[in-house]
Amino acid sequence: MSSRSLFIGAVEIGTSKVTALVGEYNGRELAIIGHGECSSRGVIKGSVVDYKAASECTHSALEQAERDANERIDVVFLAQTGAHLEGFYNEAWVNVKSADNMIDAADVRTVSELAKSKELPAGRMVVHHIRRPFRVDGRLVPGNPENLVGQRLEVGYWTVHGQEQRLADNIHVIRGFNLEVRELVLASLASGHMVTTSEDRQHGVLAIDIGAGTTDFVLYRDGSPHTTGVVPVGGSHLTNDLSIGLRLTPGQAEKLKLRFGRAAVQAKDRADKVWLDGNYSIGDRQFPRQTIEQITSARTWELLEVVKKKLGHSFAPETCAAGVVLTGGTAKLAGIAEAAAKVFGVPAHLGEAPSWVAENLRDPTQSTALGLLYYGVSAQHERAPAGRRGGGFLSNVKRLFAGA
Numbered sequence: 001m002s003s004r005s006l007f008i009g010a011v012e013i014g015t016s017k018v019t020a021l022v023g024e025y026n027g028r029e030l031a032i033i034g035h036g037e038c039s040s041r042g043v044i045k046g047s048v049v050d051y052k053a054a055s056e057c058t059h060s061a062l063e064q065a066e067r068d069a070n071e072r073i074d075v076v077f078l079a080q081t082g083a084h085l086e087g088f089y090n091e092a093w094v095n096v097k098s099a100d101n102m103i104d105a106a107d108v109r110t111v112s113e114l115a116k117s118k119e120l121p122a123g124r125m126v127v128h129h130i131r132r133p134f135r136v137d138g139r140l141v142p143g144n145p146e147n148l149v150g151q152r153l154e155v156g157y158w159t160v161h162g163q164e165q166r167l168a169d170n171i172h173v174i175r176g177f178n179l180e181v182r183e184l185v186l187a188s189l190a191s192g193h194m195v196t197t198s199e200d201r202q203h204g205v206l207a208i209d210i211g212a213g214t215t216d217f218v219l220y221r222d223g224s225p226h227t228t229g230v231v232p233v234g235g236s237h238l239t240n241d242l243s244i245g246l247r248l249t250p251g252q253a254e255k256l257k258l259r260f261g262r263a264a265v266q267a268k269d270r271a272d273k274v275w276l277d278g279n280y281s282i283g284d285r286q287f288p289r290q291t292i293e294q295i296t297s298a299r300t301w302e303l304l305e306v307v308k309k310k311l312g313h314s315f316a317p318e319t320c321a322a323g324v325v326l327t328g329g330t331a332k333l334a335g336i337a338e339a340a341a342k343v344f345g346v347p348a349h350l351g352e353a354p355s356w357v358a359e360n361l362r363d364p365t366q367s368t369a370l371g372l373l374y375y376g377v378s379a380q381h382e383r384a385p386a387g388r389r390g391g392g393f394l395s396n397v398k399r400l401f402a403g404a
Helices: 051-069 105-115 164-175 187-195 198-203 235-246 250-260 289-314 336-344 364-383 391-395
Strands: 006-013 017-025 030-039 075-080 086-095 124-131 134-136 139-141 152-163 180-186 205-210 215-221 224-231 273-275 286-288 324-327 348-350
Touching: 006 051, 006 164, 006 364, 017 051, 017 364, 030 051, 030 364, 051 164, 075 164, 075 187, 075 364, 086 105, 086 224, 105 152, 124 164, 124 180, 124 224, 152 164, 152 224, 164 180, 180 187, 180 364, 187 205, 187 215, 187 224, 187 324, 187 364, 198 205, 205 289, 205 336, 215 289, 224 289, 235 250, 235 289, 250 273, 250 289, 273 289, 286 289, 289 336, 324 336, 324 364, 336 348
Parallel strands: 006 075, 075 180, 205 324, 324 348
Antiparallel strands: 006 017, 017 030, 086 152, 124 152, 134 139, 134 152, 205 215, 215 224, 273 286
């Protein structure tokens, strides 16, 4: 890598808004120097349905971020979500070939390629091969098994794939701004890494990112992502339920949800009413607080139950000691952590950005974009010559977002 700084773009094209961040990476540290946002158009449940509209709002967010940074983005790391994303697990094993049973790089490469070799259906493309820990003679190996002694080497990959056309649509939106998409990153992996600690991931933790149109989740075990998924339901569905149930416009329903929505019914008296606007003007109306809470809590519980069902046997309270961490805009719904704790049977809390993240980016809606920058820095670090690595990157991790 040259002495020149690399300007990394992190872009999340969401259902409600598009977020773009610019990070300046000098080979050791990264500082956030640009931030842009635009209300989303042409995107439904995380998928581009109107290319022109989606491009316009994405380019607006990118322009804002570059103007804020006063620099041109070099490469983009782009978040991916949507119901078209699916995952499967595949594993492989090899007999260690050396006479002294010492595992070498060729053994590791062979078993990894075998585990990733499962063919995809036509029209599908790999987004991530997520490796689970190696095993040597059945023993879990958290790191690289090279130079260990054993007879049998095993590894498995959780492979996430999506529809080629959907993935291409997102990439073309960025390329339309004359930018290179360096890597597609699952939204759940990006946000999950920002709101969980390495200790959480080692002990087992479930990160759930509830956006407007989709809910992304990642289950970590033994320090690595174990299972990921997307549910095409999010905060806008709570708004829609309120709109239908109370005969309101979506804008009015959103206002009520943000002010009075809860993930559990707390109001005891049906006579307890709240005002839509609170200014008592003509057109201002009253609604039973209990009804609002019943509508929002029913949809929230249903959503959490769907996530649990999609995880299936992958999730068990005894292998999720660090519990559930919630992030995304809808995670700010009152009482949602308590609801998640009851659904999953483990402690739950609202995720927080690491302490080094600047105040203006600590909102749960920023978790995915921040995580994309983490992936961008990690990718650059992996590309650096071996002699350039070492303590520099790790020792400066806590300063990653100091420049925001």
